[in-house]
Amino acid sequence: MADLVQIEAEPATARAVLERVPLWFHTFSLNRSSELYTPGVARDHRYRIPALPEDFGGMSVLDIGAFDGFYAFLAESRGADRVVAVDNEQYREWVSSRWGVELEGGEGFAAIRELLDSDVDYRRLDAFDLDELDETFDLVLCFGILHRVENPLGLLKVLRRRLAAGGRVLVETHGPADPALDASAAVHIPEAGEVYARDDFVYWGFTPAGLDAMARHAGFEGFGLLDAPMIDGHRRVIGELHTRPLD
Numbered sequence: 001m002a003d004l005v006q007i008e009a010e011p012a013t014a015r016a017v018l019e020r021v022p023l024w025f026h027t028f029s030l031n032r033s034s035e036l037y038t039p040g041v042a043r044d045h046r047y048r049i050p051a052l053p054e055d056f057g058g059m060s061v062l063d064i065g066a067f068d069g070f071y072a073f074l075a076e077s078r079g080a081d082r083v084v085a086v087d088n089e090q091y092r093e094w095v096s097s098r099w100g101v102e103l104e105g106g107e108g109f110a111a112i113r114e115l116l117d118s119d120v121d122y123r124r125l126d127a128f129d130l131d132e133l134d135e136t137f138d139l140v141l142c143f144g145i146l147h148r149v150e151n152p153l154g155l156l157k158v159l160r161r162r163l164a165a166g167g168r169v170l171v172e173t174h175g176p177a178d179p180a181l182d183a184s185a186a187v188h189i190p191e192a193g194e195v196y197a198r199d200d201f202v203y204w205g206f207t208p209a210g211l212d213a214m215a216r217h218a219g220f221e222g223f224g225l226l227d228a229p230m231i232d233g234h235r236r237v238i239g240e241l242h243t244r245p246l247d
């Protein structure tokens with residue numbers, strides 16, 4: 001999966017980057033032949049790849065909660081016209097408590113952006129302030145963040161306002177720990193630290209039916225489930241919020 005974004009930096013440059021950035025969330029292949037990879041802590045994200053367009057040609061894309069920006073850089077490398085990545089860098093808090101590493105914020109993203117000579121536009125911005133962007137997007141990537149915000153319905157409303165006509169949002173989030181809830185519109189509210197030890201920012205697990213109900217409240221046509229795999233012992237849910245009926 002790391003090889004989907006082709007970097008091929010000089011080995012010395014790649015090693016300097018690995019030394020400079022103290023923790024990576026995403027795994028990037030910096031130089032394949034020298035087997036230089038960023039040691040990303042995110043586990044097994046391969047199930048997300050089939051949900052992404054093979055060709056982003058002509059699209060404007062917004063990646064919210066981008067962290068090191070793997071999906072933003074992938075969208076650019078697959079032909080997106082414009083890519084904006086935002087993150088409020090809240091991860092500094094749970095990276096510090098989970099791994100005891102102090103990040104400044106944005107250092108992994110900046111390093112990859114430089115290696116790729118990328119035009120992805122990075123903003124340190126809270127997703128609830130996205131109206132400040134004053135532009136709309138064909139595709140919004142909302143991966144790994146909906147369960148981390150206190151007001152998920154409010155976030156979906158904000159995202160709806162950022163969509164261009166006919167646009168869509170790809171959502172990836174935590175499902176309920178209890179599969180018996182799957183058919184209901186319930187949300188699972190984990191105890192602090194229940195999902196990841198020493199990470200108190202995972203507030204919700206959503207069923208597909210719950211996401212569908214919330215999407216309709218937020219002004220979408222609904223939620224189309226793409227997959228709901230178990231990843232590292234956790235149920236994940238991935239699908240699409242669309243603004244018109246699916247074919």
Ligand SMILES: C[S@@+](CC[C@H](N)C(=O)[O-])C[C@H]1O[C@@H](n2cnc3c(N)ncnc32)[C@H](O)[C@@H]1O
Nearest residue numbers: 065066067087088089090091126127143144145
């Ligand atoms: C688990 S990481 C997911 C990173 C990436 N999207 C992925 O799925 O691989 C969640 C990210 O969302 C960011 N985040 C959390 N709440 C946010 C908010 N209100 N506004 C912007 N970013 C936020 C965190 O700082 C972190 O980078």
